[in-house]
Amino acid sequence: MTIALKLFELVDGKTRQISFSPAVWRAKFALHYKNVPYESVPLTFLEIPTTIPNMCKNLTSPTVPTLQLESGEGMVDSFAIAEYLEENYPDRPSLFGKTASEKHLQRFFESYVQSKLHPAIQRMVYLPMYGMQDEPNALYFRSSREKSSGRAHDLITGNRDDNLRELKENLALVHTQLLRTGSWILGSHPGWADFVLASAFVWFNACTPNDFEEAILDAYDDQVIRNYWIKVQQYVY
Ligand SMILES: N[C@@H](CCC(=O)N[C@@H](CS)C(=O)NCC(=O)O)C(=O)O
Structure with a gap:
């Protein structure tokens, strides 16, 4: 083929x-x-x-x-x-659902993930991502992130406890939604909203798995997010 x-x-x-x-x-x-x-x-x-x-x-x-x-x-x-x-590929499972409003709501969720979860993850993965680069890419990564964040290398990560607190607070609505559906953000099947969330999790886990475990999988005292992460794995390859 x-x-x-x-x-x-x-x-x-x-x-x-x-x-x-x-x-x-x-x-x-x-x-x-x-x-x-x-x-x-x-x-x-x-x-x-x-x-x-x-x-x-x-x-x-x-x-x-x-x-x-x-x-x-x-x-x-x-x-x-x-x-x-x-x-x-209209004959394959749909990412956005049948109606324009389903798509718009999923984009709203995308904005939520991007503005409420990405910033703290970005700070927590900064040093591990820097460490994953060879020398020329590390130099580029450092200078471009110093420029975009307006902070010096050592300050980009911020305070760990603040990052964990921010993530836990902003994960609350995600946790509630997963509890409500008992499955995907969208319900019985995943879609764009789930894949945006799952992509943030994959990013975090790829760069610093122990922090991901603590900040996301163990953020709440139940198995809800962990079970979600297990379900996501069928699409991670
Ligand atoms: N809106 C774009 C964002 C793409 C984007 O920013 N990609 C990053 C990687 S996550 C990139 O290519 N960065 C290049 C760089 O930092 O030099 C999308 O969702 O595709």
């Missing part, structure tokens, strides 16, 4: 084996859920700007995930990739 789609992913500079980007994982979950075959192309941070512009015209800021279509053209952005898959 020839595989027509290529997914450009982000990997660590040291082993080139660890795919940790939450944005890339959204695209991977979408492909896996729809059972769409693809070839994975691993890139380090520094390879993104030298590779992605070759397949995308008029791109100002190259990022991954980028999905290269059969035509050779590159499609940037996890949400655009999910929409493309939804449109081109």
Whole structure:
């Protein structure tokens, strides 16, 4: 079987084996859920700007995930990739549901995860992510994150207890929803909202598994989030 789609992913500079980007994982979950075959192309941070512009015209800021279509053209952005898959594989399980309102609500949940969970995770994974890079990628990662956060290297991580508290507080609504459905965020089946949440978890776990365990899996005194994480694993490969 020839595989027509290529997914450009982000990997660590040291082993080139660890795919940790939450944005890339959204695209991977979408492909896996729809059972769409693809070839994975691993890139380090520094390879993104030298590779992605070759397949995308008029791109100002190259990022991954980028999905290269059969035509050779590159499609940037996890949400655009999910929409493309939804449109081109209508016979496969749906990411966004049947109505526009289901899609809008899932995007609202995406904004929640991004604004309420990502910041503390980002601070907690900063040093491990830095340690996962080879020297040139570590230098790039450090200077780009110092610039975007406005903080010096040693201060980006912030206070551990504050990070844990923030995550626990902001996970409360997620925990309640999982308790309510007894299954996925969406209910009996997963969708975009679940894959956005699961991608944040995969990112955290790939960079610092012990912190992930403490901050997410053990945040609440029951098995709700842990059982969710176990269910997510069927799409993690
Ligand atoms: N909105 C984009 C965000 C993509 C994005 O920011 N990707 C990051 C990896 S998580 C990236 O390519 N960063 C390049 C860099 O930091 O130099 C999406 O969801 O695809």
